[in-house]
Amino acid sequence: MSVSVIIKWGGQEYSISSLSEEDTVLDLKQSIKSLTGVLPERQKLLGLKVKGKPADDDVKLGDLKLKPNTKIMMMGTREESLVGNKLHSLLNLRTNLIHEEDVLAPPPENDDVVNDFDIEEEVTEVENREENLAKIARRVKDYKVKMLNPPREGKRLLVLDIDYTLFDHKSCAETGLELMRPYLHEFLTSAYEDFDIVIWSATSMKWIDAKMKELGVTKNPNYKITFMLDSAAMITVHTPKRGVAGVKPLGVIWGKYSEFYNRKNTIMFDDIGRNFLMNPQNGLKIRPFMKAHLNREKDQELYKLSQYLKEIAKLDDFSELNHKHWERYLSKKQDQRRH
Secondary structure (H helix, E strand, O other), rough: EEEEHHHHHEEEEEEEOOOEOOEEEHHHHHHHHHHHHOHHOOOOOOOOOEEOEEOOOOHHHHHHHOOOEEEEEEOOOOHHHHHHHHHHHHHHHHHHHHHHHHHOOOOOOOOOOOOOHHHHHHHHHHOOOOOHHHHHHHHHHOOOEOOOOOOOOOEEEEEEEOOOOOOOOOOOOOHHHHOOOHHHHHHHHHOOOOOEEEEEEEEOOHHHHHHHOOOOOOOOOOOOEEEEOOOOEEEEEEEEEOOEEEEEOOOHHHHOOOOOOOOEEEEEEEOHHHHHOOOHHHHEOOOOOOHHHHHHHOHHHHHHHHHHHHHHOOOOOOOOOOOHHHHHHHHHHHHHHHH
């Protein structure tokens, strides 16, 4: 029987349907090489497992029990790109030595970022609309949460997006560590002292699992993830100016775990502001982390945000905060301590 798969790499999808169940994982990698230019030894296929373990090159595709058009995420870099990345790193190091202040600058704005809109104009139109609240109620009733660790009494709640928030999901690299946002583990370790941590991505749980394992988040000894949510926990809302938009309503979490979390103790980081449409007061729009090989040495967003979380963790009620001005708030608190 033939095997058909779709390889996700570098923000694109590549379809392969020329293999049989008797072909091996190495044969699959050779087919991927012909489409992407990435050598088999440079490829890492996420989620491709047999009996719970990563599939070796000699495993037959028939043993993997793949469904037709199964999507497989690949990590890997072409040889010419590896040389280019090393050159970029050397140039960055030289530039940083000459212009040390550049290291503290945020990543440059990028045209690849999903177009967003000013949610303040439309939030009153959707936040309390009856049909949207009914959708949330259905998610509270029907959605099955992927619980990893129990909620902790007295902790605040931090909800985190993945793509462009915790790592650059479109650049090419051999490992997730190359695309991981700087200070990620230090940030999560610090946040865990005061917050239960929840991952919420607008993708399927399969990809969330794969990304969190690749980044070393799922089983890190210094912190724990409470649970993870995928796109099925989201709802769609209609906005007068922008039409239908998918959003991440925190009411789903508050409805399921009302004894632990509410709008007074919850904060959510996402690089797309429209995801906050149902709970704008709780959203902090993080600068997107993109082009990791160019911006890794400049990006300090998570380092600074860990300090912000430390400051607001002292509060009993987040509802009076304007997270849009989080840097101003942090600077003011730090100035007060110095004086």
